[in-house]
């Protein structure tokens with residue numbers, strides 16, 4: 763049995779953020795929902811935790827899985843009640859990806875989107891570096907990859923296809 767005092771001591775916003783950093787994105791498990799920039803706000807009220815999440819892509823089918831994973835992880839931390847709110851405004855942007863997320867995506871073989879600073883229709887024509895060999899001699903072969911948020915490119919240098927996380 764954990765006393766309420768002990769639970770309260772563990773349930774700090776910092777502890778909640780750290781715990782959420784353990785929750786992987788279901789589609790790209792090498793990055794956490796925190797690294798993706800999906801977690802907008804955390805509020806702790808006694809043993810109740812509120813988390814505001816913004817889906818990376820509206821209608822993202824992974825959102826329900828993420829909500830369940832967040833609830834499970836925070837229950838393990840000692841939260842008696844977890845409320846996950848879906849916050850749609852302001853919309854998620856690929857600029858919300860942390861540097862750690864960009865590195866991990868590249869290591870995973872997915873080209874990260876270039877930061878665009880909110881510029882309208884982000885750099886669709888900018889060259890995309892191949893995550894395997896680094897060549898900029900690449901072409902878009904399909905706007906739809908294995909997930910909504912990815913598109914398929916091909917590298918003309920190493921001839922390998924690769925996925926890119928769409929800029930948004």
Ligand SMILES: [Zn+2]
Nearest residue numbers: 892895917920
């Ligand atoms: Zn290549």
